[in-house]
Amino acid sequence: MNWIYEPWPWYIGGPAIAFIMLLLLIIGKQFGMSSNLRTMCSIGGAEKWSDFFNWDWKAQRWNLVVMLGAAIGGYLSYNFLSTNVVNINDALIPQLEAYGIFSADQTYMPTEIFALESLNLKTISILILGGILVGFGARYAGGCTSGHGISGLSNLQLPSLIAIVGFFIGGLVMVHLFYPLIF
Amino acid sequence: MKTLVYLLIGIIFGIVMYKSEAASWFRIYEMFQFGSFHMYGIMGSAVVIGMIGVQWLKKKKVKALDGTSLSLTPKDKGVKRYLFGGIIFGLGWGLVGACPGPMYTLVGAGFVSIFLILLGAIIGTFFYGLLKGKLPH
Numbered sequence: 001m002n003w004i005y006e007p008w009p010w011y012i013g014g015p016a017i018a019f020i021m022l023l024l025l026i027i028g029k030q031f032g033m034s035s036n037l038r039t040m041c042s043i044g045g046a047e048k049w050s051d052f053f054n055w056d057w058k059a060q061r062w063n064l065v066v067m068l069g070a071a072i073g074g075y076l077s078y079n080f081l082s083t084n085v086v087n088i089n090d091a092l093i094p095q096l097e098a099y100g101i102f103s104a105d106q107t108y109m110p111t112e113i114f115a116l117e118s119l120n121l122k123t124i125s126i127l128i129l130g131g132i133l134v135g136f137g138a139r140y141a142g143g144c145t146s147g148h149g150i151s152g153l154s155n156l157q158l159p160s161l162i163a164i165v166g167f168f169i170g171g172l173v174m175v176h177l178f179y180p181l182i183f
Numbered sequence: 184m185k186t187l188v189y190l191l192i193g194i195i196f197g198i199v200m201y202k203s204e205a206a207s208w209f210r211i212y213e214m215f216q217f218g219s220f221h222m223y224g225i226m227g228s229a230v231v232i233g234m235i236g237v238q239w240l241k242k243k244k245v246k247a248l249d250g251t252s253l254s255l256t257p258k259d260k261g262v263k264r265y266l267f268g269g270i271i272f273g274l275g276w277g278l279v280g281a282c283p284g285p286m287y288t289l290v291g292a293g294f295v296s297i298f299l300i301l302l303g304a305i306i307g308t309f310f311y312g313l314l315k316g317k318l319p320h
Contacts, residue, residue: 010224013203017225018232020196025240027188028247030254033284037308044305050312062189069193070200070284071291077201078292086207089218096212109208109289114296126278127296131303132310133275138283139311140318141268142258145282148269149226152258154233159258159265166269167276168215174277175215182278 005083021150029062032147034138036060036067084108099183126182141166197288206288208280215277264320275307 008016021031039057046053078084086108093104103111112118113126138144141163143152149167152160200206205225214222240253247253258265276282279300281289286304289297311318 007204008199008202010203010221011228013199013205014225014228015232016195016199016203017229018236020192020199021229021233022236022240023192025237025253025255026245026247028249028251028254030256033282033287034304034308036287037283037304038312040305041309041312046309046312049309050315052312052315053309062185065186065189066193066196067287069190069195070197070287071193072190073194073197073199074201074206074288074291075197075293076194077198077288081198081202086204086209088209088213089216092213092216092218095216104209108204108206108292109294113208114294116295119296123296124299127299128303128306130275130279130281131300131305132307133271133278133303134282134286134300135275135304135307135309136311137268137270137272137275137307138304139268139308141265141272144272144284145226145276146284148265150229150233153230154237155255155257156234156238157258159261162262162265163269163272166266166271167273170270170273170275171211171215171277172273173270174274175212178274178278 004081007082007086017150018154021146021154024066030147031151032063032143033067033070034135034144034147036063037135038139039064078108082108099179101183137170196284197291200285200288201292206281206285206292211276211280261320264318267319 024031038053039060042053042055042057085106087105096104101110101112113123141148143163148160148163203225204210205222210222213219281297281300283304286297286301290301
Protein backbone atom coordinates (compact mmCIF):
# COMPACT_ATOMS: atom_id res chain seq x y z
CA MET A 1 0.00 0.00 0.00
CA ASN A 2 3.02 2.29 0.06
CA TRP A 3 2.26 3.56 -3.43
CA ILE A 4 -0.65 5.51 -1.99
CA TYR A 5 1.76 7.82 -0.19
CA GLU A 6 4.09 8.36 -3.14
CA PRO A 7 4.08 11.82 -4.71
CA TRP A 8 2.71 12.04 -8.23
CA PRO A 9 5.09 12.70 -11.13
CA TRP A 10 4.49 15.70 -13.37
CA TYR A 11 2.92 13.57 -16.10
CA ILE A 12 0.08 12.68 -13.72
CA GLY A 13 -0.30 16.12 -12.12
CA GLY A 14 -0.24 18.21 -15.31
CA PRO A 15 -2.80 16.20 -17.29
CA ALA A 16 -5.02 16.03 -14.18
CA ILE A 17 -5.08 19.83 -13.99
CA ALA A 18 -5.99 20.04 -17.69
CA PHE A 19 -8.74 17.49 -17.07
CA ILE A 20 -10.18 19.60 -14.22
CA MET A 21 -10.12 22.74 -16.37
CA LEU A 22 -11.86 20.95 -19.28
CA LEU A 23 -14.41 19.37 -16.96
CA LEU A 24 -15.36 22.79 -15.56
CA LEU A 25 -15.56 24.18 -19.08
CA ILE A 26 -18.02 21.47 -20.10
CA ILE A 27 -20.12 22.16 -17.00
CA GLY A 28 -20.20 25.81 -18.13
CA LYS A 29 -17.58 27.38 -15.87
CA GLN A 30 -14.12 28.85 -16.25
CA PHE A 31 -11.26 27.54 -14.12
CA GLY A 32 -9.69 30.35 -12.08
CA MET A 33 -8.91 30.37 -8.38
CA SER A 34 -8.04 33.97 -7.57
CA SER A 35 -11.50 35.37 -8.37
CA ASN A 36 -12.59 33.74 -5.10
CA LEU A 37 -10.52 36.40 -3.34
CA ARG A 38 -12.62 39.10 -5.00
CA THR A 39 -15.78 37.23 -4.01
CA MET A 40 -14.61 37.09 -0.40
CA CYS A 41 -13.98 40.85 -0.47
CA SER A 42 -17.52 41.40 -1.77
CA ILE A 43 -19.02 39.12 0.88
CA GLY A 44 -17.13 41.15 3.46
CA GLY A 45 -18.82 44.34 2.25
CA ALA A 46 -15.95 45.81 0.19
CA GLU A 47 -18.41 47.34 -2.30
CA LYS A 48 -18.77 50.25 0.12
CA TRP A 49 -15.18 51.13 -0.71
CA SER A 50 -14.96 50.34 -4.40
CA ASP A 51 -17.34 49.59 -7.26
CA PHE A 52 -14.95 46.85 -8.26
CA PHE A 53 -16.60 44.70 -5.61
CA ASN A 54 -20.10 45.56 -6.74
CA TRP A 55 -20.52 42.68 -9.20
CA ASP A 56 -22.55 39.56 -9.59
CA TRP A 57 -20.52 37.55 -7.09
CA LYS A 58 -23.44 35.27 -6.34
CA ALA A 59 -22.89 33.78 -9.78
CA GLN A 60 -19.46 32.80 -8.45
CA ARG A 61 -20.69 30.73 -5.54
CA TRP A 62 -19.86 27.54 -7.42
CA ASN A 63 -16.20 28.63 -7.32
CA LEU A 64 -16.31 28.99 -3.55
CA VAL A 65 -17.50 25.38 -3.43
CA VAL A 66 -14.52 24.36 -5.59
CA MET A 67 -12.31 26.30 -3.18
CA LEU A 68 -13.81 24.47 -0.22
CA GLY A 69 -13.21 21.21 -2.05
CA ALA A 70 -9.57 22.18 -2.66
CA ALA A 71 -9.16 22.62 1.08
CA ILE A 72 -10.81 19.24 1.78
CA GLY A 73 -8.50 17.69 -0.82
CA GLY A 74 -5.57 19.15 1.10
CA TYR A 75 -6.90 17.72 4.35
CA LEU A 76 -7.36 14.25 2.85
CA SER A 77 -3.93 14.30 1.20
CA TYR A 78 -2.09 15.42 4.31
CA ASN A 79 -3.78 12.91 6.59
CA PHE A 80 -4.27 9.85 4.40
CA LEU A 81 -2.43 10.10 1.09
CA SER A 82 1.05 11.44 1.66
CA THR A 83 4.25 11.08 3.65
CA ASN A 84 4.31 14.90 3.63
CA VAL A 85 7.95 14.97 2.62
CA VAL A 86 9.06 16.71 -0.56
CA ASN A 87 12.38 15.75 -2.09
CA ILE A 88 14.01 18.44 -4.18
CA ASN A 89 17.21 18.70 -6.17
CA ASP A 90 19.99 18.05 -3.66
CA ALA A 91 22.13 20.77 -5.21
CA LEU A 92 19.73 23.34 -3.77
CA ILE A 93 20.01 22.15 -0.19
CA PRO A 94 23.22 24.03 0.72
CA GLN A 95 21.68 27.21 -0.72
CA LEU A 96 18.61 26.79 1.44
CA GLU A 97 20.76 26.09 4.48
CA ALA A 98 22.58 29.34 3.86
CA TYR A 99 19.16 31.02 4.08
CA GLY A 100 18.55 29.29 7.39
CA ILE A 101 16.21 26.64 5.97
CA PHE A 102 17.24 23.17 7.10
CA SER A 103 14.01 21.25 6.57
CA ALA A 104 14.45 20.46 2.84
CA ASP A 105 13.86 16.76 2.10
CA GLN A 106 12.22 16.36 5.52
CA THR A 107 8.92 18.22 5.32
CA TYR A 108 6.30 19.43 2.83
CA MET A 109 6.76 23.09 3.74
CA PRO A 110 9.85 24.68 5.31
CA THR A 111 9.19 24.67 9.05
CA GLU A 112 11.47 27.69 9.43
CA ILE A 113 8.84 29.82 7.67
CA PHE A 114 5.55 28.00 8.13
CA ALA A 115 5.60 26.18 11.46
CA LEU A 116 3.61 27.95 14.14
CA GLU A 117 6.68 27.99 16.42
CA SER A 118 8.52 29.94 13.73
CA LEU A 119 6.05 32.78 13.65
CA ASN A 120 7.71 36.03 14.60
CA LEU A 121 7.55 39.57 13.33
CA LYS A 122 9.72 38.71 10.33
CA THR A 123 7.89 35.58 9.17
CA ILE A 124 4.48 37.12 9.80
CA SER A 125 5.48 40.15 7.70
CA ILE A 126 6.80 37.90 4.92
CA LEU A 127 3.61 35.83 4.81
CA ILE A 128 1.25 38.81 4.83
CA LEU A 129 3.30 40.84 2.38
CA GLY A 130 3.63 37.85 0.04
CA GLY A 131 -0.12 37.37 0.22
CA ILE A 132 -0.77 41.03 -0.54
CA LEU A 133 1.48 40.86 -3.62
CA VAL A 134 -0.24 37.68 -4.83
CA GLY A 135 -3.74 39.07 -4.30
CA PHE A 136 -3.01 42.49 -5.73
CA GLY A 137 -1.05 41.15 -8.70
CA ALA A 138 -3.60 38.48 -9.54
CA ARG A 139 -6.43 40.99 -9.75
CA TYR A 140 -4.33 43.60 -11.55
CA ALA A 141 -3.31 41.00 -14.11
CA GLY A 142 -6.87 39.65 -14.23
CA GLY A 143 -5.94 36.11 -13.20
CA CYS A 144 -3.39 33.86 -11.56
CA THR A 145 -1.59 30.66 -12.44
CA SER A 146 -4.90 28.85 -13.04
CA GLY A 147 -6.88 31.57 -14.85
CA HIS A 148 -4.04 32.80 -17.04
CA GLY A 149 -1.59 29.91 -16.86
CA ILE A 150 -4.02 27.12 -17.61
CA SER A 151 -7.37 28.54 -18.83
CA GLY A 152 -5.95 31.53 -20.74
CA LEU A 153 -3.03 29.79 -22.42
CA SER A 154 -5.24 26.85 -23.39
CA ASN A 155 -7.48 29.34 -25.16
CA LEU A 156 -4.41 30.87 -26.89
CA GLN A 157 -4.82 34.25 -25.21
CA LEU A 158 -1.86 36.57 -25.76
CA PRO A 159 -2.63 38.55 -22.55
CA SER A 160 -2.24 35.33 -20.59
CA LEU A 161 1.18 34.71 -22.13
CA ILE A 162 2.22 38.24 -21.13
CA ALA A 163 0.95 37.61 -17.60
CA ILE A 164 2.91 34.33 -17.36
CA VAL A 165 6.07 36.09 -18.50
CA GLY A 166 5.36 38.62 -15.73
CA PHE A 167 4.84 35.84 -13.16
CA PHE A 168 8.26 34.44 -13.98
CA ILE A 169 10.04 37.79 -14.07
CA GLY A 170 8.61 38.53 -10.61
CA GLY A 171 9.44 35.11 -9.21
CA LEU A 172 12.98 35.08 -10.58
CA VAL A 173 13.67 38.59 -9.30
CA MET A 174 12.36 37.62 -5.87
CA VAL A 175 14.29 34.37 -5.54
CA HIS A 176 17.56 35.54 -7.09
CA LEU A 177 17.81 39.20 -6.10
CA PHE A 178 15.65 39.64 -3.01
CA TYR A 179 16.14 36.33 -1.16
CA PRO A 180 19.75 37.13 -0.22
CA LEU A 181 18.47 40.38 1.28
CA ILE A 182 15.48 38.89 3.06
CA PHE A 183 16.71 35.53 4.37
CA MET B 184 -26.49 17.89 -6.77
CA LYS B 185 -24.57 20.46 -8.79
CA THR B 186 -22.94 21.68 -5.60
CA LEU B 187 -21.70 18.16 -4.96
CA VAL B 188 -20.13 18.02 -8.40
CA TYR B 189 -18.25 21.28 -7.75
CA LEU B 190 -17.17 20.01 -4.36
CA LEU B 191 -15.88 16.80 -5.89
CA ILE B 192 -13.99 18.70 -8.60
CA GLY B 193 -12.47 20.86 -5.88
CA ILE B 194 -11.44 17.83 -3.82
CA ILE B 195 -9.75 16.25 -6.84
CA PHE B 196 -8.04 19.57 -7.58
CA GLY B 197 -6.81 19.80 -3.98
CA ILE B 198 -5.45 16.26 -4.04
CA VAL B 199 -3.74 16.91 -7.39
CA MET B 200 -2.14 20.12 -6.07
CA TYR B 201 -0.91 18.38 -2.93
CA LYS B 202 0.17 15.05 -4.40
CA SER B 203 1.93 16.58 -7.40
CA GLU B 204 3.72 18.82 -4.85
CA ALA B 205 2.72 21.95 -6.77
CA ALA B 206 1.52 23.24 -3.39
CA SER B 207 4.96 22.84 -1.80
CA TRP B 208 7.09 25.92 -1.20
CA PHE B 209 10.16 23.77 -1.91
CA ARG B 210 8.95 22.93 -5.42
CA ILE B 211 8.29 26.60 -6.24
CA TYR B 212 11.73 27.57 -4.98
CA GLU B 213 13.26 24.75 -7.01
CA MET B 214 11.36 25.91 -10.10
CA PHE B 215 12.69 29.47 -9.85
CA GLN B 216 16.19 28.03 -9.38
CA PHE B 217 15.69 25.86 -12.51
CA GLY B 218 16.57 22.95 -10.26
CA SER B 219 14.12 20.42 -11.70
CA PHE B 220 11.86 19.79 -14.65
CA HIS B 221 9.00 18.84 -12.29
CA MET B 222 6.99 22.11 -12.12
CA TYR B 223 7.68 22.90 -15.78
CA GLY B 224 6.44 19.44 -16.66
CA ILE B 225 3.24 19.95 -14.67
CA MET B 226 2.44 23.32 -16.20
CA GLY B 227 3.69 22.43 -19.66
CA SER B 228 1.70 19.22 -19.92
CA ALA B 229 -1.39 20.89 -18.43
CA VAL B 230 -1.19 23.65 -21.04
CA VAL B 231 -0.51 21.34 -23.99
CA ILE B 232 -3.38 19.02 -23.11
CA GLY B 233 -5.60 21.96 -22.18
CA MET B 234 -4.85 23.63 -25.50
CA ILE B 235 -5.64 20.52 -27.51
CA GLY B 236 -8.83 19.99 -25.50
CA VAL B 237 -10.06 23.58 -25.77
CA GLN B 238 -9.28 23.86 -29.48
CA TRP B 239 -11.06 20.59 -30.13
CA LEU B 240 -14.13 21.66 -28.13
CA LYS B 241 -14.22 24.94 -30.05
CA LYS B 242 -13.80 23.27 -33.42
CA LYS B 243 -16.62 20.84 -32.67
CA LYS B 244 -18.68 23.79 -31.34
CA VAL B 245 -19.40 21.79 -28.20
CA LYS B 246 -21.92 23.42 -25.86
CA ALA B 247 -21.72 23.33 -22.10
CA LEU B 248 -24.02 20.81 -20.40
CA ASP B 249 -26.54 23.54 -19.58
CA GLY B 250 -26.79 24.43 -23.27
CA THR B 251 -24.84 27.69 -23.07
CA SER B 252 -21.67 28.28 -25.02
CA LEU B 253 -18.38 27.50 -23.27
CA SER B 254 -17.09 30.10 -20.81
CA LEU B 255 -14.10 31.17 -22.86
CA THR B 256 -14.29 34.92 -22.40
CA PRO B 257 -11.42 36.49 -24.31
CA LYS B 258 -9.14 38.66 -22.18
CA ASP B 259 -9.09 42.42 -22.88
CA LYS B 260 -6.24 43.55 -25.09
CA GLY B 261 -3.31 45.37 -23.58
CA VAL B 262 0.13 44.77 -22.17
CA LYS B 263 0.64 46.93 -19.09
CA ARG B 264 -1.83 45.37 -16.69
CA TYR B 265 -0.74 41.85 -17.59
CA LEU B 266 2.96 42.61 -17.35
CA PHE B 267 2.87 44.81 -14.22
CA GLY B 268 0.20 42.74 -12.49
CA GLY B 269 2.04 39.58 -13.47
CA ILE B 270 5.36 40.81 -12.06
CA ILE B 271 3.72 41.82 -8.77
CA PHE B 272 2.03 38.44 -8.56
CA GLY B 273 5.33 36.71 -9.33
CA LEU B 274 7.15 38.58 -6.56
CA GLY B 275 4.57 37.30 -4.09
CA TRP B 276 4.58 33.80 -5.57
CA GLY B 277 8.35 33.65 -5.24
CA LEU B 278 8.27 35.02 -1.70
CA VAL B 279 5.67 32.71 -0.15
CA GLY B 280 5.70 29.91 -2.71
CA ALA B 281 1.94 29.68 -2.92
CA CYS B 282 -0.52 30.81 -5.55
CA PRO B 283 -4.26 31.06 -4.86
CA GLY B 284 -5.29 27.44 -5.63
CA PRO B 285 -2.65 25.78 -3.43
CA MET B 286 -3.31 28.33 -0.67
CA TYR B 287 -6.74 26.81 -0.05
CA THR B 288 -5.27 23.31 -0.23
CA LEU B 289 -2.53 24.13 2.29
CA VAL B 290 -5.01 25.69 4.70
CA GLY B 291 -7.03 22.48 4.48
CA ALA B 292 -3.88 20.40 5.02
CA GLY B 293 -3.51 22.16 8.35
CA PHE B 294 -0.71 24.63 7.70
CA VAL B 295 -2.29 27.26 9.89
CA SER B 296 0.17 30.04 9.02
CA ILE B 297 -1.10 29.94 5.42
CA PHE B 298 -4.10 31.83 6.79
CA LEU B 299 -1.77 34.83 6.97
CA ILE B 300 -1.01 34.51 3.25
CA LEU B 301 -4.72 34.14 2.53
CA LEU B 302 -5.48 37.18 4.66
CA GLY B 303 -2.78 39.12 2.79
CA ALA B 304 -4.20 37.98 -0.55
CA ILE B 305 -7.66 39.24 0.40
CA ILE B 306 -6.16 42.56 1.54
CA GLY B 307 -4.18 42.77 -1.72
CA THR B 308 -7.33 42.14 -3.75
CA PHE B 309 -9.07 44.87 -1.74
CA PHE B 310 -6.18 47.30 -2.39
CA TYR B 311 -6.50 46.62 -6.10
CA GLY B 312 -10.19 47.52 -5.91
CA LEU B 313 -9.28 50.80 -4.22
CA LEU B 314 -6.48 51.71 -6.64
CA LYS B 315 -7.93 50.31 -9.85
CA GLY B 316 -8.77 53.72 -11.35
CA LYS B 317 -5.27 55.04 -10.75
CA LEU B 318 -3.30 52.16 -12.26
CA PRO B 319 -2.20 51.89 -15.90
CA HIS B 320 -4.13 49.11 -17.61
